[in-house]
Amino acid sequence: MGCDTASGAGADAGGEVDAASGDPGFLASCVYENTFAGAPECREYRSPGWSEGAVTRDCRRVFLGMAGELRVGEPCAFERVAGRCTVGDLATDGYVIVSSGGAEACGAAQTGCETFAGGTFEADASCDACTATGAEGPGAIVPTTPDCRDPRPGEPPGQSDGRVCTPTLISGSTEEGRAFADYADCGVVRTQRPYYAMPSDTPRAGEDDPRLEDADYLAEVDWVRSQAEASACSCCHSASRTPSGAAVWDTEAGPLWIDTVTDEALAMIAGYTDSAAFGFLEASQNNGFDRSRTGLPTTDVPRLQAFAERELARRGLSVEEAAALPPFAPFFRELIDHVPDDCGPGVGLDDEGRLRWTGGAARYVWVLEAAARSPGVPPNWDLPEGTLWAITVPADASPLGCGMAYGEVADAVIQRVPADGVAPSPLVSGETYYLAVMRDIAQPITRCRFVAP
Template identity: 45%
Template structure:
């Protein structure tokens, strides 16, 4: 499951279960410690400070402890500012109400401990997988998470479908067949300009594609904004809102969201733009890149594009200019974001991941059986060596070089290691690629790439094998 975060909710690098992958100086993570606050001799590394923030990827509350002499107070402040959080120097994170702690040892004297809060045991598997797979850390579960994490957190990613509906009474005919309005049910999808996304697609489907959690808007969101007395500004703000209302952003950023909005929301009193963090505005201005979230081509998305701005728009340069002006209003320039990581968290990490050789017999064996080390899978790929890593739909999940891809539907049972053979489709699954016919035969002695995921963006095995 990925996160409701391609909308500028907050920190670009913070990614909930994978937040621990980033810091002021190191973003790749390394093998973690045993998860305790202290070392083997009972001494505890000094807590230089902590940072409380809302993860834009899960929209859940998190806190970082910065442990060891390798962290300076300036390091802590800078890293926390990048997360849009609140720094507490010399003070450790609270542990009440936590799901667990992810410990990442960047160096012997430089340790990050990320505390994830919540009361939903269904989120434990995702948190553990993110910590260990994406963060390279050690997951220390709280009692709530000490049972079997299972194979899913209960919210399976539903693949996007094109939904065509009759226009609402009083609305003009749509551009689709027979005057219908056709909308991709996807977090990056948009309905026709001037319409509301939730009228023409299911937000319940969209919220399976990004974890949804309620969280408050940025500090100062409710301060009086004199620009609302400027009719030119008000007109432009209304246009931006109408563009957002046509997008799937409203599934999490509206007061109609099931448990309340995530960070900013379109019905917010006053100026809803003031609810965004600085980094969210930087995504809108494209000063921070968010392409790791994926996007439709405008011709497939009712004319909406999100390459020029991180927010989809039928006039992307106008949208970008609006967010540049907002950042200027806050006294910020592009230089203020130099060195900050782009949006995407684990999605970006997966895009740039460099696979290594398979171990312990993983790969496609000469009898065709596909073997991996880990839980049941919903997506199995065999690709040419050197292919890009598959991540999220609509444009990053089927890279060139894919030889075979098998999907398990959202209501199906995961495939177990060894139960599937190359080119032989198991019952209840779908061959996504090739669209028809058998995949090309594997050549003995040739190296290929096995990519197996528990769900979209939750990899189990990513390794190179020789057939």
């Protein structure tokens, strides 16, 4: 399951509303391909808040604007099911997302439900196991890697002994004045966050727009564009650098491309709404680009914010109003702010000293102090203070089933904490600890506190 969002009953893209059926026995389903999970998925409508007209429109844009196959009077029916996700109130206009697949799909289904759709996940019985089935495939997310290349013909020598070194990271940047996509692999970057093409619905400015005669304004817009194109943002927001088109805002949408940036995105870019939990490198490690205070990495924070303030004012918004806009992708903040509950039966550390979790195989496992902050995304939220032991499975290796002893490092597994292969501090019987497990970066499947036996 990917970036699925609830849509109000009967509301289509144009805001048209269809009357609810009021029929408590209303039933319909919409089958579609979840392009993030690479598997079929189905949305099931079972409530009086829906009608045939409403579900027809909802199914027409069911997943990232793409249509599904509507089946009125039929429930979702897959031969193998990973789980069911309840979104909203089923007594009104809620619905259920049914994820296909077996145990190998459990983690993805749970993450998609809880993290992206904001729903409540009910796992199939096969998900209770934490064994690796062998069908999970390679890691979907390739971690950060440095990429050093010779400068392109006609460009000056790079700052690293003549070469240009770029962090292949969603918040990374190449050297100022260069294009990120020329010096790093955007394909790797796009594994680190969900990407999908979505054209901007902002009308293009006409040829008589007075801004086209304002040289100073155009120069600043062009500077912001150059900052964006020097960053990994361009891997999703510069049309020619993407597989199938820009994701809403597009630096290549003409001289007034800034119009494709929504108010919410502009507030995030300028740092008026929080995006620090996305992760960021220190400017000294990011070719001088700072993303700790702004959403867009920049070599000049005051200049970027001054431009954003003027642009927001042109749109009729103050900085205070912009700061009150909904934050973009709040689940990254929710990752690190999550407070774990106690582990349920059979989860945590068993009497034989082996770690147990639910949700299938995993690539990231942590044991932390009980009061530690929840792990988030790299490079600066994935090893919170209080981490006692952390292991990672590389993207090209098979994920881990549970059952390993605390401190046990299998072949191909990387121990990140403690470093250099040092054994972790032993757990103390009767003390409480925090087990956090992710199937991949930013995709938690188990987060709970356990008492060491």
